[in-house]
Amino acid sequence: MEKFFVKLPLTGEYLTTVRLTTGGLCALAGFDVDTAEDFKVCVTESLLILKRNGYQNATIDFSVGEALGCVVCGEASGEAETEAFENEISRALLEALLGKVEFVENATGKVEKIVFES
Numbered sequence: 001m002e003k004f005f006v007k008l009p010l011t012g013e014y015l016t017t018v019r020l021t022t023g024g025l026c027a028l029a030g031f032d033v034d035t036a037e038d039f040k041v042c043v044t045e046s047l048l049i050l051k052r053n054g055y056q057n058a059t060i061d062f063s064v065g066e067a068l069g070c071v072v073c074g075e076a077s078g079e080a081e082t083e084a085f086e087n088e089i090s091r092a093l094l095e096a097l098l099g100k101v102e103f104v105e106n107a108t109g110k111v112e113k114i115v116f117e118s
Contacts, residue, residue, distance in 0.1 A: 001065035002028075007075075010051040010058050015044055018060065029068040031118070038097045039118050043070060045090040046114040050074035052087055053110040069117035080110065087111070 006021060008014045022043045026036035043060065050058050055074030063069040094101045094116065104113035 001063055004062045004064065006060045006062075008058060008060075010047060010055055010074075015047065018043060018047065022062075025062050025064055025068060029064050031068070035118060039068065039070075042094050042097055042101075042116060042118075043072065045093055046070075046072040046116075049087050049090050049111055049114065052080065053112075054078040054080045055112075063117075067117045070115070072114045074112050077106075077110070077112075 004025060006018065008018065019040050022040045023036055026039050031039065047058055047060075050072065053074065054077055056076035056078055057074070059073045059075060061071040061073075091101075091103065094114070098116045098118060100116065102113075102115040103111050104115070106112045
């Protein structure tokens with residue numbers, strides 16, 4: 001199993017870079033185009049959840065083996081930016097595309113880590 005990680009500030013200009021990186025890893029894992037697109041959406045939505053929960057930075061840990069695994073963690077927490085409704089939509093999208101996804105919350109109830117694989 002190969003490991004790859006990215007640490008980045010949660011700003012808009014880095015989301016394109018993350019999507020391209022995720023697409024390359026999906027190709028290494030042998031995903032078809034539709035599955036790769038779904039996985040890229042899941043990584044992006046995970047980052048948006050963390051950003052909306054007030055995190056300034058994120059770390060994305062990928063593991064490439066028989067499946068492609070992903071752990072997205074928020075770092076440098078601040079004040080939440082938006083209402084919970086937008087996060088509910090993102091969570092529902094992740095669960096619809098992946099089936100099984102784990103949302104880890106901190107003591108204040110904010111999502112701080114999202115774990116999934118395809």
